[in-house]
Amino acid sequence: AQKITQTQPGMFVQEKEAVTLDCTYDTSDPSYGLFWYKQPSSGEMIFLIYQGSYDQQNATEGRYSLNFQKARKSANLVISASQLGDSAMYFCAMMGTSGSARQLTFGSGTQLTVLP
Amino acid sequence: DTAVSQTPKYLVTQMGNDKSIKCEQNLGHDTMYWYKQDSKKFLKIMFSYNNKELIINETVPNRFSPKSPDKAHLNLHINSLELGDSAVYFCASNGRLNTEAFFGQGTRLTVV
Numbered sequence: 001a002q003k004i005t006q007t008q009p010g011m012f013v014q015e016k017e018a019v020t021l022d023c024t025y026d027t028s029d030p031s032y033g034l035f036w037y038k039q040p041s042s043g044e045m046i047f048l049i050y051q052g053s054y055d056q057q058n059a060t061e062g063r064y065s066l067n068f069q070k071a072r073k074s075a076n077l078v079i080s081a082s083q084l085g086d087s088a089m090y091f092c093a094m095m096g097t098s099g100s101a102r103q104l105t106f107g108s109g110t111q112l113t114v115l116p
Numbered sequence: 117d118t119a120v121s122q123t124p125k126y127l128v129t130q131m132g133n134d135k136s137i138k139c140e141q142n143l144g145h146d147t148m149y150w151y152k153q154d155s156k157k158f159l160k161i162m163f164s165y166n167n168k169e170l171i172i173n174e175t176v177p178n179r180f181s182p183k184s185p186d187k188a189h190l191n192l193h194i195n196s197l198e199l200g201d202s203a204v205y206f207c208a209s210n211g212r213l214n215t216e217a218f219f220g221q222g223t224r225l226t227v228v
Contacts, residue, residue, distance in 0.1 A: 033214050033215065035217060037219075039157075043204065043221070043222050043224070044219070044221050044222060045206060045208075045219035045222070047216060047217065047218055047219070050215050050216060052215065089157060091159065093159075095210070095214055095217065097214055099171065100171065100172050102147065102164070102166075102171070102210075102214065103149065103161045103164055103172055104149070104151075104159075104161070104208070104217055105161075106158070106159040106160075108156075108157075108158060109157050109158075
């Protein structure tokens with residue numbers, strides 16, 4: 001079974017500063033993927049970034065980077081130079097690679113508020 | 117060019133009615149899903165289909181029936197709607213490499 005834990009229900013960050021959203025996971029699958037999604041107040045789920053369990057380097061996509069520490073089973077999202085439009089709910093998720101494990105298991109989310 | 121599109125975006129209906137939500141993806145993905153997001157924002161898998169074959173069927177009432185006419189479409193039919201079915205339902209898809217998974221815009225279902 002896969003499990004994702006996000007321990008920060010809410011976070012605040014000043015505009016233009018960096019923020020780290022925590023995510024830890026648990027799985028018995030040797031191969032898996034880690035995902036982050038943004039859900040603004042309008043409700044859509046926006047795919048941000050992906051990290052494969054065998055990837056040697058941390059994933060980056062623009063201002064988003066994933067701090068992947070496999071031994072600690074953590075996959076924290078770092079948002080650099082926060083903008084007001086970054087205020088949203090952020091979900092960490094993981095997916096196994098075969099059969100019934102090939103589904104996204106989500107954490108409970110972190111509500112990020114960017115302050116002007 | 118919408119990658120995963122689901123309709124309708126809003127659905128308000130009375131208890132006991134039957135309703136359907138449609139989903140289509142134009143990404144060439146082989147796996148499609150239905151997720152339910154409850155009032156506390158928690159997202160839970162309901163069903164997944166791989167190339168029209170049912171792979172995951174979580175513990176949901178059998179009033180919920182998915183239908184996949186082809187690998188680009190996965191519809192959700194709900195019979196005898198109950199107040200507790202009120203939620204946001206998301207369709208999603210991902211490809212064989214599992215490096216991306218995209219969601220539709222969501223359908224906010226309200227049962228009155």
